[in-house]
Amino acid sequence: MTNPSKGRTGMIEFRGVNKWFGPLNVLKDITLSVEPSEVVVVCGPSGSGKSTLIRCINGLETIRDGDLVVDGQRLGDPATNMMRLRTEIGFVFQSFNLYPHKTALENVTLAPIHVRKIPRAEAEKAGRELLAKVGLADKVNAYPAQLSGGQQQRVAIARCLGMRPKIMLFDEPTSALDPEMISEVLDVMVAVAEEGMTMMVVTHEMGFARKVAQRMVFMDAGAIVESGTPEEFFSHPKTDRSRAFLSKILRH
Amino acid sequence: MLENFSFRTIVEYLPLFGQGLVTTVWLSVLAFAGALAVGIVLAAMNQQRGRLFRIPAKAYIDAVRATPLLAQLYFLYFGLPRLGIILPELVVGILALSLNSGAYVAEIIRAGILSIPHGQVEAGVASGMTYVQRMRLVILPQAFKVTIPPLLGQAIVLVKDSALLSLIAVAELTRAGQLLASDRFMPAEGFITIAAFYLLLYYGLKGLAALSGRWLGLAGAQT
Numbered sequence: 001m002t003n004p005s006k007g008r009t010g011m012i013e014f015r016g017v018n019k020w021f022g023p024l025n026v027l028k029d030i031t032l033s034v035e036p037s038e039v040v041v042v043c044g045p046s047g048s049g050k051s052t053l054i055r056c057i058n059g060l061e062t063i064r065d066g067d068l069v070v071d072g073q074r075l076g077d078p079a080t081n082m083m084r085l086r087t088e089i090g091f092v093f094q095s096f097n098l099y100p101h102k103t104a105l106e107n108v109t110l111a112p113i114h115v116r117k118i119p120r121a122e123a124e125k126a127g128r129e130l131l132a133k134v135g136l137a138d139k140v141n142a143y144p145a146q147l148s149g150g151q152q153q154r155v156a157i158a159r160c161l162g163m164r165p166k167i168m169l170f171d172e173p174t175s176a177l178d179p180e181m182i183s184e185v186l187d188v189m190v191a192v193a194e195e196g197m198t199m200m201v202v203t204h205e206m207g208f209a210r211k212v213a214q215r216m217v218f219m220d221a222g223a224i225v226e227s228g229t230p231e232e233f234f235s236h237p238k239t240d241r242s243r244a245f246l247s248k249i250l251r252h
Numbered sequence: 253m254l255e256n257f258s259f260r261t262i263v264e265y266l267p268l269f270g271q272g273l274v275t276t277v278w279l280s281v282l283a284f285a286g287a288l289a290v291g292i293v294l295a296a297m298n299q300q301r302g303r304l305f306r307i308p309a310k311a312y313i314d315a316v317r318a319t320p321l322l323a324q325l326y327f328l329y330f331g332l333p334r335l336g337i338i339l340p341e342l343v344v345g346i347l348a349l350s351l352n353s354g355a356y357v358a359e360i361i362r363a364g365i366l367s368i369p370h371g372q373v374e375a376g377v378a379s380g381m382t383y384v385q386r387m388r389l390v391i392l393p394q395a396f397k398v399t400i401p402p403l404l405g406q407a408i409v410l411v412k413d414s415a416l417l418s419l420i421a422v423a424e425l426t427r428a429g430q431l432l433a434s435d436r437f438m439p440a441e442g443f444i445t446i447a448a449f450y451l452l453l454y455y456g457l458k459g460l461a462a463l464s465g466r467w468l469g470l471a472g473a474q475t
Contacts, residue, residue, distance in 0.1 A: 058378055087380035097371035101393050110389060111379035163379060 010069070011036045011167060011198045012057055017066035019052060026052050027063070028223040036166075037196040041209040041230070044219035045245060050202040053219065054169045057200070058089045071166055087115055090160025094172040096152040098144040104131060104155045105140045108162045116163060123162070130158040134188045150181030154188050161192070168192060170201040204249055210234065218242045258438060262445050265432045272428030273449050279342065279424060280411045283349035287410065288403075290354025295361035309358070316355035321413055324352055329420050345417035353410045360402045364395035397468055404461040411453050415446075425449055 010033035019027035026049050034040050042050045055061040057070055059082050071088055073080040098107050108127040112118045118126075131140055134154040144152050153173055160168060170189065174182045186208045193199055193212040203209070209216060209230050216233040218226040218241075226233065226242045234250075237243045262269075297309035316324065325348045332339060339347070368391050376386035415426040425446050433442035 060374060060377065083380050083382060085380075086378060089378070091374075091378035093371060093375065093378075095371055097369075097375040099372065099375070099390055099394075101397075111381065114385055114389060115380045159379070 010034060011038070011071060012200065013067070013069040014053075015067040015069075017056070017063050017068055019056065019061065019063050026222050027056070028221070030066070030224060032217065032224060032227070034198060034200060036198050038214050039193045039197075039199045039201065039212050040215045040217055041213040042200060042202045042217045042219060043204055043206075043209070043245070043249075044225075048219040049222040050219050051171050054091075054171055054200050054202055057167070057169055058086050058091055060091070083115075087111075087163050088166045090157075090163060090165040090168040092153070092156050092160060092168065092170045092173045094175050096144070096149070096156045096176070098152055098156055098159070100144050103141050103143055104136060104147070104158075107144070107155055108159045111159070112162045127158070127162055130161050131155070133161075133191075134158045135184070148181060149177045150184045153177065153181075153185045157185075157188055157192065165197075167198045167200075170199065170203065172202050172204075174203065174205055206234070206250065218245065220245075258436075258441055261432065261436055261438055262441050265428070265441075265445075268428045268431065269425065269445060269449060272423060272425035272446075273453075275423055276411065276414055276425040276449075277453070279346055279417070279422070280349075280407070280414050283346045283353065283414065284407050284410055286346065286350025287353035287357045287406070290350055291357025291361055294354060294358035295365070298358065298362055299365065313355045313358055316352055321348070321352050322416055322419070324348055325416055325420065341417075341420045341422050345414070345420060345422045349410055349414060349417075352413070353406060356406050356409075357403065360399050360406060361395070363402075364399035365391060367398050368394050400464055400468060401461060404457060404464070408454055408457050411457070412450060415450075 012032075012034040014030045014032040017027055017030040018025065028049075030053065032040075042053060044050050052061055056063050056068060056075075059075060063075070068075045070085060073085055075082075075085075099110065102110060105124065105127050108130055109120070109123040112123040112126070113120055116123075128137070128140060131137060134157060136151060136154055136158070139147060139151060139155075144155070147155065157168075157173075173189065174185050177185065182205070186205060189199075189201070189208065190212055201208070201213070213230050216226075216228060216230050217224055218233065218237075218239075220241045226237065226239050228238075233242070234246065237246055294309045294313060297305040298313075300306055325345070328348050328351075329341070329344050332344065372390055372394065373386060376390045381389065414424060417424055418426040418430055421427070429442035429446035431442070432445070433439040
């Protein structure tokens, strides 16, 4: 999916994107390109616009001006079928948002069956394999309320993978978890990254960032303040704001 | 007082009460089915972003909730013939109950839908579901569970409201009591008997509510 106007192959391309909530400029002139199979970790203080940034990519939020091109399709363009585009983008929520009236397997197969129109038997076979992959082969028939937070988030990741997306977005996937459950979710995310998935991850898990991110993006007050490799970012933060942020989250 | 209470007359009138009870039950069932249909349509209209649907739905719900059922019943009973629509009393009665109860059902459904966390909507949106798919697969099955108890409450209200149909000469349960009261000048016998029958219906519906609760509990996701 190339973008002929610029001849670039960005899977996700922000060009001069702005967004307001009322008078509040929550995204300020964002320009960012994410290449296929690239893993980008977005960090920054709360309220800096990180979540809003990734929520724009699948249209959970709309942008006011600038261009946002995802998988070669421009958002807001009448020719772009948002429903179709969303099937290519997995989104993992901070609060999991599993369907409480469906079992783990049904959570994973619901959209493939009804949106992708994959035959039920095939979707269930794939669903079982995905649940096994995230370490939940024995929880196929469990309801979300019977699962721990870490298990629920792993089901949520499997639910996204069931759609065979090209892009996975993670909105603070471990922030709602008890500390002992964080690593089981991160391990799954690392495995997904290693398979070549294009990922944008909003997280403060710096160990994860060091391990799999090709790029760190630091946001503050709606703007991208700094971006670079994790090595650069952690060892030589360029701005006062990123230094202050890092000193706070790495102190412990 | 009780020495004058004539159980014999009640027994004599039992077939009439029986017929009235049966009529009350099936007209209530029909009226409640109608109320569900009206309520679902109104709730769906109320969910739309466009004012074209939302405003008429809201106006209708307000109009029904703001006026007495008796006034609505007479409005249809005397109003429809003026428009050239002649319907049997029973049909007018069922129609009035459906249209009235439908407004309340719409509000119950709306509350049920609103009780589902927004994250559920977003999860559906993010996986590419259309509005209809989200409603059918994600929101309504969850809202349904929440709405069962208040819907049964509304059904109980409807059964009691159906007593008003006696005023347009529908031969339901209250009408049977009125006949006994006026034929034999025995209002106590007539109205205490129908009260007992309404109590019976009430416990029937309550039992149904308990059963459905148990069934939903078994079939549901909660641990």
